[in-house]
Amino acid sequence: MKIVRILILLVLFSPFYSSAQKVIKPVLGNNFNNVTARPKLVVGIVVDQMRWGYLYRYANRYGLGGFNRLLNEGFTCENTHIPYVPTVTAAGHTGIYTGSVPAIHGIASNNFIIQATGKSMYCTGDSTVKTVGGSSKAGEMSPANLLSTTITDELKLATNFQSKVIGTALKDRGGILPAGHTANAAYWFDDASGNWISSTYYMNALPTWVNDFNSQKLPEKYIKQDWNTLYPIETYSQSTADDNLYEGKLSGEKAPVFPHYLSKMFKGNFGIIRTSPYGNQLTLDFAKEVLKNEQMGKGSSTDFLTLSFSSTDYVGHKYGVNAIETEDVYLRLDKNLADLFDTLDVTVGKGQYTVFLSADHGAAHNPTFLKDRKIPSGLWPTSSILKDLNLALENEFKQARIVLSFGSYQVSFNNKLIENQ
Numbered sequence: 270m271k272i273v274r275i276l277i278l279l280v281l282f283s284p285f286y287s288s289a290q291k292v293i294k295p296v297l298g299n300n301f302n303n304v305t306a307r308p309k310l311v312v313g314i315v316v317d318q319m320r321w322g323y324l325y326r327y328a329n330r331y332g333l334g335g336f337n338r339l340l341n342e343g344f345t346c347e348n349t350h351i352p353y354v355p356t357v358t359a360a361g362h363t364g365i366y367t368g369s370v371p372a373i374h375g376i377a378s379n380n381f382i383i384q385a386t387g388k389s390m391y392c393t394g395d396s397t398v399k400t401v402g403g404s405s406k407a408g409e410m411s412p413a414n415l416l417s418t419t420i421t422d423e424l425k426l427a428t429n430f431q432s433k434v435i436g437t438a439l440k441d442r443g444g445i446l447p448a449g450h451t452a453n454a455a456y457w458f459d460d461a462s463g464n465w466i467s468s469t470y471y472m473n474a475l476p477t478w479v480n481d482f483n484s485q486k487l488p489e490k491y492i493k494q495d496w497n498t499l500y501p502i503e504t505y506s507q508s509t510a511d512d513n514l515y516e517g518k519l520s521g522e523k524a525p526v527f528p529h530y531l532s533k534m535f536k537g538n539f540g541i542i543r544t545s546p547y548g549n550q551l552t553l554d555f556a557k558e559v560l561k562n563e564q565m566g567k568g569s570s571t572d573f574l575t576l577s578f579s580s581t582d583y584v585g586h587k588y589g590v591n592a593i594e595t596e597d598v599y600l601r602l603d604k605n606l607a608d609l610f611d612t613l614d615v616t617v618g619k620g621q622y623t624v625f626l627s628a629d630h631g632a633a634h635n636p637t638f639l640k641d642r643k644i645p646s647g648l649w650p651t652s653s654i655l656k657d658l659n660l661a662l663e664n665e666f667k668q669a670r671i672v673l674s675f676g677s678y679q680v681s682f683n684n685k686l687i688e689n690q
């Protein structure tokens with residue numbers, strides 16, 4: 270699916286920021302007028318691929334404790350956009366946390382070409398670090414390619430590094446980039462082992478509590494539950510009927526329909542959990558352990574948990590905007606959010622923390638779905654564009670393969686070849 274929309278939604282609730290004018294109340298009883306009260310904890314939530322409209326599209330079945338609590342108790346920045354391309358996960362998360370754009374923060378896409386070498390680079394790839402907590406290469410990651418500071422770095426600088434910052438997401442890039450350069454830790458999911466892992470950039474061994482969490486083997490338990498709809502399937506009025514031509518199928522499925530028998534399709538790769546609501550559930554389970562075991566919000570300085578829910582993106586890519594699967598994953602995420610806020614009320618204290626929620630990007634409708642409904646649409650044939658571009662340049666300059674790659678709307682030239690002409 271082609272992702273074309275930029276979507277940034279910001280919702281905050283906090284005892285200290287009482288309106289959009291940012292009225293900051295001084296600490297009661299403090300003689301120093303310039304000292305302001307700060308939240309004990311900030312929780313930044315990114316819902317991967319959440320279109321802004323999902324706040325309202327499924328609202329009649331959201332409870333009061335999730336999305337609606339944010340809307341009712343906080344405020345929305347309805348038209349807050351960071352004007353960046355490409356609207357993909359790495360650039361989106363980095364945009365939110367740096368307030369900047371790829372030309373400045375350096376995260377030009379999920380994968381991009383390093384102009385000096387002409388070689389492809391994964392956004393958080395770092396061959397100088399090792400996986401911690403697993404044997405796969407999934408942990409050879411760090412924020413080394415991030416060129417600017419994040420709000421989490423700035424918090425660290427502002428409190429002389431007494432704040433604790435931890436990043437968490439199934440996706441490595443969703444965990445690493447928001448947590449910045451100075452994070453205490455970032456954790457992400459390893460498909461090979463089903464464990465939460467990290468890298469030597471942050472630590473040399475996983476904390477005991479992470480090992481304990483991993484030893485519960487929750488992914489296995491969730492896969493065994495398979496995925497059926499939360500409510501009777503005929504009540505999903507915001508989506509196309511389940512069996513349709515616009516949805517992808519999980520490997521081993523004959524049709525893209527409920528129930529999705531994850532247990533039957535599981536062949537040892539725990540990555541299957543990503544394309545189901547259990548990926549978000551597992552992220553929440555892990556985040557609650559972070560809060561508890563790392564004593565987030567219990568210190569003297571403001572702590573920051575960055576939390577990204579990745580399964581909305583995997584489900585969105587597989588099934589599309591108008592799918593029952595997508596509707597279902599948001600109805601369940603709403604419950605996950607309510608659970609998270611209830612937990613924060615108890616562990617940090619109601620009114621003592623600030624939450625914001627945003628999205629790294631949105632998603633477009635399936636082009637065939639649009640065409641079938643008489644809406645002009647089509648695909649952007651990137652591979653033929655690269656071929657045509659090189660042919661046109663070859664005709665002009667008598668040199669083959671002047672363009673190395675074309676991706677994420679970026680043309681990368683073979684600079685060495687051009688220099689040598």
Ligand SMILES: [Zn+2]
Pocket residue numbers: 317318357358359361582629630
């Ligand atoms: Zn994303």
